[in-house]
Amino acid sequence: MINRVVLVGRLTKDPELRYTPSGVAVARFTLAVNRSFSNQQGEKEADFINCTVWRKPAENTANFLKKGSLAGVEGRIQTGSYEGTDGKRVYTTEVVADSVQFLEPRNSSGGDRPQQGQPYGGGSNQNNQYTSTQQNQSPNQQNYTRVDEDPFSSGSGPIEVSDDDLPF
Amino acid sequence: MINRVVLVGRLTKDPELRYTPSGVAVARFTLAVNRSFSNQQGEKEADFINCTVWRKPAENTANFLKKGSLAGVEGRIQTGSYEGTDGKRVYTTEVVADSVQFLEPRNSSGGDRPQQGQPYGGGSNQNNQYTSTQQNQSPNQQNYTRVDEDPFSSGSGPIEVSDDDLPF
Amino acid sequence: MINRVVLVGRLTKDPELRYTPSGVAVARFTLAVNRSFSNQQGEKEADFINCTVWRKPAENTANFLKKGSLAGVEGRIQTGSYEGTDGKRVYTTEVVADSVQFLEPRNSSGGDRPQQGQPYGGGSNQNNQYTSTQQNQSPNQQNYTRVDEDPFSSGSGPIEVSDDDLPF
Amino acid sequence: MINRVVLVGRLTKDPELRYTPSGVAVARFTLAVNRSFSNQQGEKEADFINCTVWRKPAENTANFLKKGSLAGVEGRIQTGSYEGTDGKRVYTTEVVADSVQFLEPRNSSGGDRPQQGQPYGGGSNQNNQYTSTQQNQSPNQQNYTRVDEDPFSSGSGPIEVSDDDLPF
DNA sequence: TTTT
DNA sequence: TTTT
Numbered sequence: 001m002i003n004r005v006v007l008v009g010r011l012t013k014d015p016e017l018r019y020t021p022s023g024v025a026v027a028r029f030t031l032a033v034n035r036s037f038s039n040q041q042g043e044k045e046a047d048f049i050n051c052t053v054w055r056k057p058a059e060n061t062a063n064f065l066k067k068g069s070l071a072g073v074e075g076r077i078q079t080g081s082y083e084g085t086d087g088k089r090v091y092t093t094e095v096v097a098d099s100v101q102f103l104e105p106r107n108s109s110g111g112d113r114p115q116q117g118q119p120y121g122g123g124s125n126q127n128n129q130y131t132s133t134q135q136n137q138s139p140n141q142q143n144y145t146r147v148d149e150d151p152f153s154s155g156s157g158p159i160e161v162s163d164d165d166l167p168f
Numbered sequence: 169m170i171n172r173v174v175l176v177g178r179l180t181k182d183p184e185l186r187y188t189p190s191g192v193a194v195a196r197f198t199l200a201v202n203r204s205f206s207n208q209q210g211e212k213e214a215d216f217i218n219c220t221v222w223r224k225p226a227e228n229t230a231n232f233l234k235k236g237s238l239a240g241v242e243g244r245i246q247t248g249s250y251e252g253t254d255g256k257r258v259y260t261t262e263v264v265a266d267s268v269q270f271l272e273p274r275n276s277s278g279g280d281r282p283q284q285g286q287p288y289g290g291g292s293n294q295n296n297q298y299t300s301t302q303q304n305q306s307p308n309q310q311n312y313t314r315v316d317e318d319p320f321s322s323g324s325g326p327i328e329v330s331d332d333d334l335p336f
Numbered sequence: 337m338i339n340r341v342v343l344v345g346r347l348t349k350d351p352e353l354r355y356t357p358s359g360v361a362v363a364r365f366t367l368a369v370n371r372s373f374s375n376q377q378g379e380k381e382a383d384f385i386n387c388t389v390w391r392k393p394a395e396n397t398a399n400f401l402k403k404g405s406l407a408g409v410e411g412r413i414q415t416g417s418y419e420g421t422d423g424k425r426v427y428t429t430e431v432v433a434d435s436v437q438f439l440e441p442r443n444s445s446g447g448d449r450p451q452q453g454q455p456y457g458g459g460s461n462q463n464n465q466y467t468s469t470q471q472n473q474s475p476n477q478q479n480y481t482r483v484d485e486d487p488f489s490s491g492s493g494p495i496e497v498s499d500d501d502l503p504f
Numbered sequence: 505m506i507n508r509v510v511l512v513g514r515l516t517k518d519p520e521l522r523y524t525p526s527g528v529a530v531a532r533f534t535l536a537v538n539r540s541f542s543n544q545q546g547e548k549e550a551d552f553i554n555c556t557v558w559r560k561p562a563e564n565t566a567n568f569l570k571k572g573s574l575a576g577v578e579g580r581i582q583t584g585s586y587e588g589t590d591g592k593r594v595y596t597t598e599v600v601a602d603s604v605q606f607l608e609p610r611n612s613s614g615g616d617r618p619q620q621g622q623p624y625g626g627g628s629n630q631n632n633q634y635t636s637t638q639q640n641q642s643p644n645q646q647n648y649t650r651v652d653e654d655p656f657s658s659g660s661g662p663i664e665v666s667d668d669d670l671p672f
Numbered sequence: 673t674t675t676t
Numbered sequence: 677t678t679t680t
Contacts, residue, residue: 001176001177001201001202001203001204001408001437001494002174002175002176002177002201002240002342002344002408002410002437002506003175003176003177003201003203003215003217004173004174004175004340004342004410005172005173005245006170006172006338006340006510007170007171007172007245008169008170008171008338008512008576008605008607008662009169009170009171009679010678010679010680011678011679012677012678012679013677013678013679030677030678030679031679032678032679032680033169033170033171033245033679034169034679034680035169035171036169036603046678046679047171047244047245047246047247048247048677048678048679049171049245049247049261050261067678067679068679068680069679070607070662070679070680072170072337072338072512074338074340076215077173077175077201077215077217077245077263078215079215079216079217086254089673091673093217093218093261093262094261095245099540101337101338101512103512103574103607158337158512158574169605169662170338170510170512170576170578170605172508172510172578174342174506174508176344176408176437176439176494176506177675178674178675178676179674179675180673180674180675181673181674181675198673198674198675199675200674200675200676201675202675202676204435214674214675216673216674216675235674235675236675236676237675238439238494238675238676240344240506242506242508257677259677267372269344269505269506271344271406271439326344326406326505337512337513337537337538337539337540338510338511338512338513338537338576339511339512339513339537339539339551339553340509340510340511341508341509341581342506342508343506343507343508343581344505344506344507345505345506345507369505369506369507369581370505371505371507372505383507383580383581383582383583384583385507385581385583385597386597408506412551413509413511413537413551413553413581413599414551415551415552415553422590429553429554429597429598430597431581494676662680
């Protein structure tokens with residue numbers, strides 16, 4: 001059984017960071033991945049792929065990525081379902097990311113990226129009090145490939161926002 | 169922009185083969201991919217991933233795979249939407265396969281698999297006349313990696329059901 | 337920076353299991369992956385891809401896979417070099433697997449699969465005295481996605497030989 | 505049999521473009537992919553992965569990428585061998601790319617990139633006449649997913665350098 | 673609506 | 677509900 005996904009695309013909006021009641025960070029965002037072929041009207045379309053990432057990479061995602069950021073995602077497809085408001089079952093498909101990679105030169109999208117200490121669910125890297133949120137997924141099902149000492153340090157090249165240095 | 173998916177899992181049902189008005193084959197099936205980790209109740213869950221494949225590999229899929237078959241899929245995630253019966257927009261996420269691979273020894277799941285000698289294009293699992301179906305996707309957006317002269321010939325090992333030898 | 341590989345193929349020989357001086361298991365094997373297209377002489381060729389796997393999945397690989405086994409591999413490409421016997425630098429490229437999956441029905445290749453307690457570098461799951469071997473790669477660079485309680489227990493379907501339940 | 509690779513990294517040098525005797529373009533380059541973890545000395549290493557790409561994407565690669573460019577590659581691992589100068593067999597492992605993606609903003613690495621207006625097939629980095637080269641691989645084993653009308657047209661975002669619009 |  |  002193999003389930004592997006690799007994506008490179010752009011965030012359609014700023015990522016949303018939440019915390020589970022037990023304090024586990026989870027970020028959600030949508031990646032727009034432009035198709036390389038045109039449709040019958042000659043237009044280039046895109047796929048809009050919902051992604052979820054847990055723990056430290058979630059916080060890094062919230063801190064380093066924003067609307068329009070070019071990002072790489074490695075993960076797996078996860079399906080689920082929930083009861084819709086009309087009582088009908090709604091089926092969901094998303095990508096659960098093991099790692100998220102910032103693929104933009106450091107200076108390229110200057111300005112309004114959220115600063116350290118800013119809100120985003122209350123959780124920056126160093127200021128992460130935990131907000132109360134429903135947890136419907138085990139957080140420890142993730143595996144994190146990477147250890148980043150200080151993602152703020154190095155000034156150039158793509159930034160790896162995955163992390164294994166978990167505070168819980 | 170990269171969008172790549174690799175799956176290995178089992179078909180939850182026999183694949184469904186259809187033809188577009190212009191005669192392009194399209195097969196749909198769901199792959200059950202067991203997760204490698206357990207949830208908080210200690211149960212192993214699975215993801216149920218909807219897959220679509222076009223043209224010759226669609227026909228091969230219908231001819232060689234059935235409920236329970238172990239299959240490999242390479243493709244990309246495609247999102248879309250349609251108007252629901254209640255007028256609300258319904259968003260969809262599926263995998264569009266470039267190739268589908270039969271990963272079962274030839275003899276392993278005997279019995280009711282469609283037999284050879286059936287005509288291609290006549291060998292769908294159920295209704296193989298050219299049915300009328302909305303085509304909202306260019307069929308030639310697919311790329312097929314493989315050319316299989318005679319998928320019936322070799323008697324052992326996994327069978328590659330991708331194909332470039334398209335009749336249209 | 338993304339480096340992801342997914343392979344499905346057959347072992348060309350029994351895997352080789354070794355232990356580093358510090359007792360870390362490492363298995364090596366070569367996967368034959370048949371190409372899906374033919375060369376100019378009309379022959380189907382294969383790629384022979386060297387794979388390395390560390391720790392528990394290494395032991396599982398040695399215990400469950402043998403020459404001819406159909407296996408799935410997820411990992412990354414790793415390059416390196418060493419001093420050849422003639423003093424020249426030799427460059428190497430291999431796949432370092434995060435996980436290895438046994439894709440064969442339990443009964444399909446019966447018989448001579450190595451039993452528990454058998455040699456293979458001395459290392460089965462429960463009988464793993466450590467042999468002396470050069471370690472030229474950090475073992476903790478691996479990430480293991482899976483936890484398998486008892487890989488001997490379940491009697492059907494593909495067997496996940498990845499594992500996080502590490503004894504060191 | 506599945507053999508899929510996805511890489512994102514930087515070219516270690518300008519790509520080398522050659523033509524086979526029959527006029528098929530082939531570009532070679534090496535991607536440096538930084539590892540996300542550190543070795544035992546605490547240093548971050550990289551893998552240096554040799555890549556080959558055929559036909560139109562080869563020309564696009566030569567035209568759009570240069571030393572230091574951030575690129576995405578989708579392809580497969582290919583192994584081979586040749587007779588070394590000392591008569592010994594030398595084994596090779598490389599990635600044959602189906603598509604190569606330029607992941608850098610248009611303006612980001614200015615300077616000596618080949619300018620537009622240069623002829624395709626005349627715009628190789630170095631010797632762009634049709635050189636005589638051994639062809640030991642069928643060029644039509646490649647599949648190209650994409651059609652790019654005019655890769656020079658759109659002025660922003662990552663540039664898809666794959667192409668199906670082949671002149672032979 | 674799910675496979676072994 | 678979508679990015680450049």
